[in-house]
Amino acid sequence: MVQDERPNQGTRQVMVGDVPLGGGAPVVVQSMLNAPAKDVEANLAQIAALAEAGCEVVRMAIPHRDCLDAFAAVCAASPLPVVADIHFDAQIAIEAARRGAAKLRINPGNIGGLEATDAVIDAAREVGIPIRIGVNAGSLDGVLAARDDLTLPEKLAASASDYVRHFEERGFHGIVVSAKAHDVQATIDTYRLLAARIPSVPLHIGVTEAGTAFQGIIKSACGLGVLLEQGIGDTLRISLTDDPVTEVRACWTLLGALNLRRRSPELISCPTCGRCQVNLIGLASEVEQRLANVKSPVKVAVMGCVVNGPGEAADADIGVACGAGTGVVFSHGKIVRKVSESEIVDALMEEIEQL
Secondary structure, eight states, X not given: OBXXXXXXXXOOOEEETTEEESTTOOOEEEEEOOSOTTOHHHHHHHHHHHHHHTOOEEEEEOOSGGGHHHHHHHHHHOSSOEEEEOOSOHHHHHHHHHTTOSEEEEOTTTTTHHHHHHHHHHHHHHHTOOEEEEEEGGGOOHHHHTOSSSOHHHHHHHHHHHHHHHHXXXXXXXEEEEEEOXXXXXXXXXXXXXXXXXXXXXXEEOOTTOOSHHHHHHHHHHHHHHHHHTTOOSEEOOOOSSOHHHHHHHHHHHHHHTTSOBOSOEEEEOOOOTTOOXXXXXXXXXXXXXXXXXXXXXXXXXXXXXXXXXXXXXTOSEEEEEOSSEEEEEETTEEXXXXXXXXXXXHHHHHHHTO
């Protein structure tokens, strides 16, 4: 994996299991389980798939107290740190801390107020795990939500900052903060405010309720891309109404596009035009499918003609420029071999294996 020298904001570091978060550590990729909370095997199978895709921290909802035994079993067997996601019942959070959670995610506004939150803080302190303070546009404190002198980002930032102040006054500094909205600009504005107001606190960034894969990835890339490029964000989740594995792949693609971290191949392919004399869409799609099994940050170019050939993709590790039923395979702008259209994909994969 490759990481450039651009730092996150100067946040302090917390440990989520064995994963460092904040303090200059690489931006951490997260997702959330969606298997039934009582089904241990289903959750572990999903964790295995997420780990294979590159997920580093996984979150599990605990909707009821009778799910705690299953949660403990998942934590005991999981190869990834498991974050307990709890709403409305502070006792579940307290028990989750005692049963193996690597981190707690709570919203003090719906967990039962500050008194109940204090009991959760004490439980997390006792076992040495951090807490993510998560505030959302849909669950703001009633008094704050009713104020018409503040914008939504100002309300979210004020809510999160107030909670951080309360935690720190109690001597608890193992804090991560998220403050999410489904609106992209509101998300950007909120996290900019947080980065200025609580610069030492690690931030979990995301656009909540972003939608299905197509819309959700675009909205998340817009909002999170802006923030990450500005050095804001220590960990992220791209929230989709889709398979959680898709969330993880989208996270890595976004981080790779910003040259922050790379784990998997990057496919460079040109748009088709009247000069193209091969089935470029089919070729690019097949290459993309074959690259899904490659676990290295290789750059692969599939170019439709000599205009967008080795010159346009000279930095590609391996590429092909297509002609009339043929393809010229190149590496870093230098021609390696010439093959027929039917051999292009196999030729590219052969060259990749030799890197």
